[in-house]
Amino acid sequence: MTAPISIDIGDGAHQFAEVAERICPSSEVNALRRPAAQHVAVRRLAAEVPQARDVIKAMRTDLTETGAVVLRNAPVCCDTLLVLLGAAVAPAITSEVYPDLVDQVTPNVTGEEQQRAQNQRSEMLLHTDASAQQSPPDILGLACVANEGHGGASLLLAIDDAVDTMKAADQVLEQLRAPFPFVHPQHQDKPAVLAPVVTRRTSGGGYRIRYRKENLQTGLSLAGDHITADQRTALDTLADCLESGTRTMRFRLSPDDYLLFDNTRYLHGRTEIEHGARRLVKRTYFRHTAEAGR
Numbered sequence: 001m002t003a004p005i006s007i008d009i010g011d012g013a014h015q016f017a018e019v020a021e022r023i024c025p026s027s028e029v030n031a032l033r034r035p036a037a038q039h040v041a042v043r044r045l046a047a048e049v050p051q052a053r054d055v056i057k058a059m060r061t062d063l064t065e066t067g068a069v070v071l072r073n074a075p076v077c078c079d080t081l082l083v084l085l086g087a088a089v090a091p092a093i094t095s096e097v098y099p100d101l102v103d104q105v106t107p108n109v110t111g112e113e114q115q116r117a118q119n120q121r122s123e124m125l126l127h128t129d130a131s132a133q134q135s136p137p138d139i140l141g142l143a144c145v146a147n148e149g150h151g152g153a154s155l156l157l158a159i160d161d162a163v164d165t166m167k168a169a170d171q172v173l174e175q176l177r178a179p180f181p182f183v184h185p186q187h188q189d190k191p192a193v194l195a196p197v198v199t200r201r202t203s204g205g206g207y208r209i210r211y212r213k214e215n216l217q218t219g220l221s222l223a224g225d226h227i228t229a230d231q232r233t234a235l236d237t238l239a240d241c242l243e244s245g246t247r248t249m250r251f252r253l254s255p256d257d258y259l260l261f262d263n264t265r266y267l268h269g270r271t272e273i274e275h276g277a278r279r280l281v282k283r284t285y286f287r288h289t290a291e292a293g294r
Helices: 010-023 026-032 035-048 050-065 079-087 111-119 159-164 169-176 213-222 229-243
Strands: 005-008 068-072 124-127 139-148 154-158 180-182 193-195 198-200 207-209 249-251 258-262 266-270 278-286
Touching (some): 005 050, 010 035, 010 079, 026 035, 035 079, 050 079, 050 258, 079 139, 079 258, 079 278, 124 154, 124 229, 159 207, 159 266, 169 229, 180 213
Parallel strands (some): 005 068
Antiparallel strands (some): 139 278, 154 249, 154 266
16 A cells, blocks of 8 residues: 545535634634543534535544545644544544644744754654653644645555564564653653553554654663663664665645544654755644543
8 A cells, every 4th residue: 555545525625614613713723622522523513514424434434444544635724623523533632742732743944943944854754653752642633734845755654564574573572562761852851651662452453553763762871771682683673674665655745635543553754855845734633542631
């Protein structure tokens, strides 16, 4: 598979956005932090937009069966709609690190943000979002506002596919089930989160993944690299497998594409955004266990 399954919202896009804005203006979308409020709003969207029920049903099926889906022609200018579409599967969440339900991944390339934006143009290796948090989001949404010029292709790899191509997979996975320290390089004052890199899923078969190379490197460095030789070899084997590009989906998001995928089943990244190109993406997080948004 070269790209996730897609669902085209089509001619109903404007109605989706109009009803969502009527339910809650995007400027006030954080008022929907509570899962109960999201549940009521999703039910209202499904009741007032005839096409919504079919879209939500297909989206739930695809996320359950394959773990990833792209909604085409979704009016991503409407933050409320981004929250409600994902919340039809699992409640949208916030955290101390990400206090808004919807945030912009790529900042504008002017003023004080220019250097930060330049740093974010480099290639982003395959990773799990929020791997250094105690409870990473279950589902990640990436909504494409703009993607002009060269570079910026999306990368997506199912951990199950990676395991299929891994040498001595059983031995590697056994070592990766041990707890490893995850620390974000910019938050070294915070205690490490100890968690396995790969575990078995409790339902549906297959594996769960928590991985970000720089977070593991930082955590291990702060812990004095106290891991066994077998664990080190397992991490290196996994890194080589991911960096080989085998079985990695590579595709380009277009404006008004909304990619939703299981953050515990897939690793994601993107290619370098070349100089002069413009790529703007909004991000949303969702969690099946309805822990309160803050």
